Structures are given as structure tokens and as C-alpha cells.
Amino acid sequence: MAISQAEAQPSGFLDEEIAEFRSNRDLIKEHLDTTQRLLTESFSKALSPEFSAKLQESLKVNQLYRGNQTGSSDSSKPCIIIVGQTKSGKSSFINELLGGTFVAQSQSPCTARVTRLTYSDRIYVLVRSKTGEQIGDVQYLEKPTIEEDLVKLKDEDRENDELISSTVEAGIKCEFLRHGIDIIDSPGLNENSSLDSLTLGAIDSFLPIIIYVIDSNSGITVAVQKDLTTIKKTVLGAEVFYLVTKMDVSKDTEQEANRPAQEIEEEKAERVFSKLQRLGYISPNETRDNATSSFASRVGK
Ligand SMILES: Nc1nc2c(ncn2[C@@H]2O[C@H](COP(=O)(O)OP(=O)(O)OP(=O)(O)O)[C@@H](O)[C@H]2O)c(=O)[nH]1
Ligand SMILES: [Mg+2]
Structure with a gap:
């Protein structure tokens, strides 16, 4: 009698494990399907179909990763992290992609804390410590705009490791996020x-899809090259997508005043693309036409 009880227990335990495995597997499949659908629908509106297709591929791989260290409520969620030099237009791109003014964008250096945007029916914002614990209370908001003070910090605090290494998590009711991809x-x-170490740490711990934003007026500076080298070293095997911004504004307005806008934009995109290629960040076999999957330029804000 005692023996059969002992035998029954592991078998019951195994049944539960199998049931849990099946339900997790179904959840993952559902998650992947909705994510792919979302990327096809939403990204192709903002970016080219090839670019969004490549993102989908990358997402499949990144979904297999676990071990997110942010402590966010759902660590297995896929996410897209937007990185680049100060004022390159990262926050503006996110706002455009999500269709609202969710994160602060400004002429002066702005984002000082990694900010994770996730879906929530009720708009909220909270701060998490470096190790992921919630700090203070959740604030429920009327409007989905994250208060600037939360992410911007005072000048003197922008080098305070403890303050900046905490991350801001915002729950927003936004169609793009509804399907399970967070935006960082x-x-x-x-x-x-x-x-720098905060952002690079975030790249490492969030295991994301990386979109590197390049200001077309600054182009591929030494600082940008340093970033790209560091990113490649930090996330081994990472696929980086390049997004060129500020195509509609020029440094040298007098010289460019009489040229058609399209010609100037084309030239800027080509300049950035060929330099990325010369430096080995884009394969030499690719051309602007067939590399649209990982390279996109964007006009206007
Ligand atoms: N004309 C034009 N202005 C842009 C474009 N993208 C961004 N801007 C402007 O550039 C400034 C900086 O944009 P942000 O989105 O705050 O840049 P950021 O990279 O998030 O900056 P930090 O958070 O400080 O690193 C803002 O004044 C934006 O309005 C663009 O494509 N065209
Ligand atoms: Mg910003």
C-alpha cells in the first residue's frame, strides 16, 4: 500500500508538469502569432515591409531567451530597445510609432533613465531599482504622458548612479503594446x-531587438562607431537595425536651399548607408534596395 502511494505521487506530479508545459507552450504560440501579426500590421505602416519582416525574424530568436533582470512584471516579454546618441531622435521615434506623446522629447538632453513601456488598461507609472524591485507606490495617471521629472532628472543628478540606475516602467493603453512587445x-x-553603462547594461539584461538611431545630420561620427562596436561586443550575435532620423532638417540650409528635398534625403541616406557598409556594420553584398530589412530612413518628426 505504502509503495503504491509513493508511486502515485510522482505520476500525479508529472501529469501536472505536463499540463503546465502544454499550457505554456500554447501561450507562447499564441504570443508569437499575435506578435508577428502586430509587427506586420503596425511596423509596416511606420517602416518598410522588409524592415518589419527582418524584425519579426529576430523576434522569434529573442523570444527564446529568458533571464531578464529588470524585474518587470513579465520578464519573458519580447522587447525592442531604442538606442543612439543624445538627441538623435529616439524618444520622438517611439512617440511616432506608438501614436502619441508618451515619452518626453526635447532639444536638451532628455531621457536619463531607461524607460520601459508596456501595455496596461489602466495607465500607471512606477520606478524599479537596478535589481527590479518596485520603489515607492504605483502612480495611476489620467493621461499617458510620463512626467518629465521621472525620466529627465536634474543636471546634477544625471551622474548619480543610484538615481539613474533605477528604471521607469509605464503601463500604457496603446494598440501597439497590447500584443505583448514592450518598447524601451x-x-x-x-x-x-x-x-552609458546604464544603457549598455539595459541592452544586456533586456535581451532585446536593438534599433540604433542615427541623426542624418551628424552621420556616422567617431562616437557612433564607438557605440556600435560596444553594442556588438555587449550583445554577442545581436542583430542591430539602423534608423536614420532628421531627414527633413539640414545643417547647411543655404547650400541646400535650391535642391529638391527628395534629392537631399536620398543623399543623406546613401551617405549613412555607405559609411556603415565601409565600416563593416552592413555586409558588402547588400545594396540600399536589398538591405531595407535592416536599414530605414525616416522623414520628418
Ligand atoms: N525635424 C526633425 N526633428 C526631429 C526628428 N527627430 C527628432 N527631432 C527633434 O530632435 C530633438 C531631440 O529628439 P528626442 O526624441 O528628444 O531625442 P532623444 O534621442 O530621445 O534624446 P535624449 O533622450 O536626450 O538622448 C527634439 O527637439 C525633436 O523634436 C526628425 O526626424 N526631424
Ligand atoms: Mg529621449
């Missing part, structure tokens, strides 16, 4: 070393 806004690289 990051501080500009190279503003100072504390912010």
Missing part, C-alpha cells in the same frame, strides 16, 4: 559614463 526608451549614449 534609453538615455543617449556618450552623454556621460554613468548613463
Whole structure:
């Protein structure tokens, strides 16, 4: 009698494990399907179909990763992290993609804390410590705009490791996020070393899809090259997508005043693309036409 009880227990335990495995497997499949559908629908509106297709592929791989260290409520969620130099237009791109003013964008260095945007029916914002614990209370908001003070910090605090290494998590009711992809806004690289290590740490721990934003007027500077080298080293095998911004504004307005806008935009995109290629960040076999999967330029804000 005692023996059969002992035997029954592991078998019952195994049944539960199998049932849990099946339900997790179904959840993952459902998650993947909705994510792919979302990327096809939403990204192709903002970016080219090839770019969104490549993102989908990358997402499949990244979904297999676990071990997110942010402590966010659902660590297995796929996410897209937007990185780049200060003021390159990261936050503006996120706002455009999500269709609202969710994260602060400004002329002066702005984002100082990694900010994770996730879906929630009720709009909220909370701060998490470096190790993921919630700090303070959840704030429920009327409007989905994250208060600037939360992410911007005072100038003197922008090098305070403890303050900036906490992350802001915002729950937003937004169609794009509804299907399970979080978006991460990051501080500009190279503003100072504390912010740099924070952003690079975030890249490492969130295991994301990375979109590197390049200001077309600055192009591929030494600082950008340093970023790209560091990103590649930090996330081995990471696929980086390049997004070129500020195609509608020029440094040299007088010289460009009489040229058609389209010609100037084309030239800017080509300049950035060929330099990325010369430096080995884009394969030499690719052309602007067939590389649209990982390279996109965007006009206007
Ligand atoms: N004309 C034009 N302005 C842009 C574009 N993208 C961003 N901007 C402007 O550039 C400034 C910086 O944009 P942000 O989105 O705050 O840049 P960021 O990379 O998030 O900056 P940090 O958070 O400080 O690193 C803002 O004044 C934006 O309005 C664009 O494509 N065209
Ligand atoms: Mg920003």
C-alpha cells in the first residue's frame, strides 16, 4: 500500500508538469502569432515591409531567451530597445510609432533613465531599482504622458548612479503594446559614463531587438562607431537595425536651399548607408534596395 502511494505521487506530479508545459507552450504560440501579426500590421505602416519582416525574424530568436533582470512584471516579454546618441531622435521615434506623446522629447538632453513601456488598461507609472524591485507606490495617471521629472532628472543628478540606475516602467493603453512587445526608451549614449553603462547594461539584461538611431545630420561620427562596436561586443550575435532620423532638417540650409528635398534625403541616406557598409556594420553584398530589412530612413518628426 505504502509503495503504491509513493508511486502515485510522482505520476500525479508529472501529469501536472505536463499540463503546465502544454499550457505554456500554447501561450507562447499564441504570443508569437499575435506578435508577428502586430509587427506586420503596425511596423509596416511606420517602416518598410522588409524592415518589419527582418524584425519579426529576430523576434522569434529573442523570444527564446529568458533571464531578464529588470524585474518587470513579465520578464519573458519580447522587447525592442531604442538606442543612439543624445538627441538623435529616439524618444520622438517611439512617440511616432506608438501614436502619441508618451515619452518626453526635447532639444536638451532628455531621457536619463531607461524607460520601459508596456501595455496596461489602466495607465500607471512606477520606478524599479537596478535589481527590479518596485520603489515607492504605483502612480495611476489620467493621461499617458510620463512626467518629465521621472525620466529627465536634474543636471546634477544625471551622474548619480543610484538615481539613474533605477528604471521607469509605464503601463500604457496603446494598440501597439497590447500584443505583448514592450518598447524601451534609453538615455543617449556618450552623454556621460554613468548613463552609458546604464544603457549598455539595459541592452544586456533586456535581451532585446536593438534599433540604433542615427541623426542624418551628424552621420556616422567617431562616437557612433564607438557605440556600435560596444553594442556588438555587449550583445554577442545581436542583430542591430539602423534608423536614420532628421531627414527633413539640414545643417547647411543655404547650400541646400535650391535642391529638391527628395534629392537631399536620398543623399543623406546613401551617405549613412555607405559609411556603415565601409565600416563593416552592413555586409558588402547588400545594396540600399536589398538591405531595407535592416536599414530605414525616416522623414520628418
Ligand atoms: N525635424 C526633425 N526633428 C526631429 C526628428 N527627430 C527628432 N527631432 C527633434 O530632435 C530633438 C531631440 O529628439 P528626442 O526624441 O528628444 O531625442 P532623444 O534621442 O530621445 O534624446 P535624449 O533622450 O536626450 O538622448 C527634439 O527637439 C525633436 O523634436 C526628425 O526626424 N526631424
Ligand atoms: Mg529621449
